[in-house]
Amino acid sequence: MSALAGARAPSLAEIEELADAAFAALPEGFRRLCAGVRIVVDDFPDEETLIExxxxxxxxxLGLFRGVGLAQSGEVVTGQMPNAVWLYRRPLLDYWAEHDETLGHLVAHVLIHEIGHHFGLSDDDMARIEDEAEIG
Structure with missing residues (x-):
């Protein structure tokens, strides 16, 4: 019997664990600057997000940053939703199935990219942070 016979797709909670591990592996200074940024895992973006x-x-x-990034002042105003990074499980799994990288690395890559929007970082900056992180 194949080792994959009992395999199943990772759950929302398992993707969240990968995201938490990826976040923990980021450079400490970078993590400190992310204080208050929530990480949310959902199966798919909602209809409003798809249209927007x-x-x-x-x-x-695969993922989306929602909120006011530090590049736009980072100030929270009354009634504003907290800054959050959304990771979408089913699109992540679909992309992962078609590419040659680990799921942990993909989740970390998307997380870093979306957090990068919070800071207004360039692609080169995000690549450097990804290289510094010890992610699978």
Missing amino acids: MACESEFDL
Whole structure:
């Protein structure tokens, strides 16, 4: 019997564990600057997000930063939702199935990219942070 015969797709909680581990592996100074940024894992983006981001399919978006980034002042105003990074489990799994990288590395990559939006970082900055992190 194949080792994959009993395999199943990782749950929301398991993707959240990967995201938590990836966050913990980020450089300490970077993590400190992320104080108050929530990490949320959901199966798919909601309909409003799909329309707002002009997605053709619910599989088009792997993650999303929502909130006021530090690059835009970072100040929280009354009634504003807290800054959050959304990771979308089903699109992540679909992408993972089609590419040659570990799921942990993919989750970390998307998390770093979305947090990078909070800081207004360039792609080079995000790549450097990803290289510094000890992620699978």
